[in-house]
Amino acid sequence: MDVQGGIENIVIRLSQHLHLTGHQVILISSGGELVEGLRKYATHIRFDGRTSLNALACKILEISSKDVVITGFDPFSTALSFAVAQSISHTRGRTIAFSAGVFHPRDYFREHEASHLKLMNFFLGRFVVSSGLFFMNSACRESHAAFFRKNLGLHKVIPVPMEARRESFSVKRNERIRICSVGRIVPFKAYNFCAASILNDLNGPDPIFSWDIYGHGTHEAQLLATIQRESGGQLRFLGSLAQSSFDRTVLEYDVFVGMGTAAIQSAQLGVPTVCAIDQEPKHCYGFIYNVPFGNVGERQEGIPKHLLSHVLSDYARMPFEQKCYVSKRCARAVEGYDISSFVQGICTFPVLKPSLTNWLRASYCRMYITINTETRARRIFRKLRHIKKVFDRRRT
DSSP states (O other), X not given: OOSSOXXXXXXXXXXXXXXXXXXOXXXXXXXXXHHHHTTTTOEEEEOOSSSOHHHHHHHHHHHOOSOXXXXXXXXXXXXXXXXXXXXXXXXXTOOEEEEEEEOSTTTTSOTTSOHHHHHHHHHIXXXXXXXXXXXXXHHHHHHHXXXXXXXXXTSOBOOOOOOOOOOOXXXXXXXXXXXXXXXXXXXXXXXXXXXXXXXXXXXXSSOOEEEEEEOOOTTHHHHHHHHHHHOOSOEEEOXXXXXXXXXXXXXXXXXXXXXXXXXXXXXXXXXXXXXXXXXXXXXXXXXXXGSOTTOSSOOOTTOOOXXXXXXXXXXXXXXXXXXXXXXXXXXXXXXXXXHHHHHHHHTTSOBOOOXXXXXXXXXXXXXXXXXXXXXXXXXXXXXXXXXXXXXXXXXX
16 A cells, blocks of 8 residues: 555465464565565565576575475466476475465456457466465355356455454534545556545535545556546545555545555554446445445445445435444444454465376466566567557558
């Protein structure tokens, strides 16, 4: 929730918990600000695409003298994790368990990804790492079952790891309703781009609703343009919010609108939390207690949708006691999110054994990594291709 997204914050929370409970944490990544956030809790091994996977495996074995549990958090890190795990599995006297989390309903088939990558992800998830896959909720499992064309009903659902929070929100006795949203500024969080329109529907000559949006992302300029064009002055974009400032900032508001881990954190505090829906600009599921446990905004059949403006206006008209009841219900709805259960879940995956089948799977993962690693040569080639396209357009 600062420059990191939901997955990065999951990794940070999980690493902190494991470190504080006496476990050794090793992070394999290309670097960046995630490493800074984990410097106290994890040993970092840099991977830049040129690093030998066997060398990575040797470094892990040098750092840790214990058995290893390795987990991927997106398709690329899953391929990397499996290839490294297969190398470690040949070491006598050491065991390694492999697992791979899916934390987005379109994790293996994102809209902006090239068709060749979606095809590679299909083979990766369906055939290569399928036995180690787990899902953050049933909606993610169902969407990937459709993409992989495979029954995933026996695969585990392990809700995202969240540390406990003290329920510290107090309902305010005022007529004005201050709304808050925190998260990445990206197209699938469409409510951000319709917030101005929703406020215009809610507010009359004497506006009682205001909305502050915190976050970062690829579409900040589009959001700012929308605010300047449509907002009546009650909507603000305030930029990134540091994770360390999340609780005290959100507690100042009356209602939270959002999805993902930010919605869980807000509800844990007792803030009345409206669960937005993936790619839905003006609809929501109502408050977070209206969705099945584990769903934090994913599209799922059978859950009634409501207009955001109706949910917010209904809340504004509630008597004080009913608002307090909504606050309590939101907090109760997210009590089941727990880091210890997540750790226990990923530690129960079977140990990876050396075999010809696993060697072939790891070979696919090595090919996947090679094709999808951003190398200097590839960056230069892409830049030259872009320059050529611009030149061709100007010439015509």
